[in-house]
Amino acid sequence: MTSIPNHIKRMANDRALIVSARVGRNGLTTAIVEELTDQLNNRSLVKIKVNKGVVENTAERSYLFSEIAKLTDSHLVFHRGNVAVFWKP
Numbered sequence: 001m002t003s004i005p006n007h008i009k010r011m012a013n014d015r016a017l018i019v020s021a022r023v024g025r026n027g028l029t030t031a032i033v034e035e036l037t038d039q040l041n042n043r044s045l046v047k048i049k050v051n052k053g054v055v056e057n058t059a060e061r062s063y064l065f066s067e068i069a070k071l072t073d074s075h076l077v078f079h080r081g082n083v084a085v086f087w088k089p
Contacts, residue, residue, distance in 0.1 A: 004077055004087060011045055012077040012085040019083065023050040028064060028071075036072045040088040046074075050082045 011017065021035055039046045048068070055061045065084045069076045074086040 004075060008045070008087050009077060012047075012087065017045060017047050017085065019047050019049045021046065021048045023048065023054055023064070025051060025054060027054055028067065033068070033071045036068065036074075036086070040072055040074050040086060044089070045077070045085060045087055047083065047085045050084075052082065 020039055021032065023032055036046060036048065050061065050064065055064055061082070062079070065076050065079050068074075068084070069086060072086065072088070074088040077085040077087045079085070
């Protein structure tokens with residue numbers, strides 16, 4: 001596993017980084033994965049939000065975020081609540 005550089009962590013925690021994708025009531029669809037992959041190819045950091053009610057608890061949310069990282073070939077920098085930031089080196 002690649003270690004995430006400190007400057008990437010700082011950028012990921014910056015409030016100026018806006019949410020650029022949402023996982024809606026349909027859950028993790030192919031369209032969402034393709035959109036995230038495209039965004040990660042165009043810029044290294046992507047912030048996403050999972051709408052309330054999509055997942056039941058913290059464990060499901062963590063699993064969803066790890067699946068997104070695997071499917072988009074990226075790294076989960078951090079997640080807090082329903083928001084996560086992914087990085088593609």
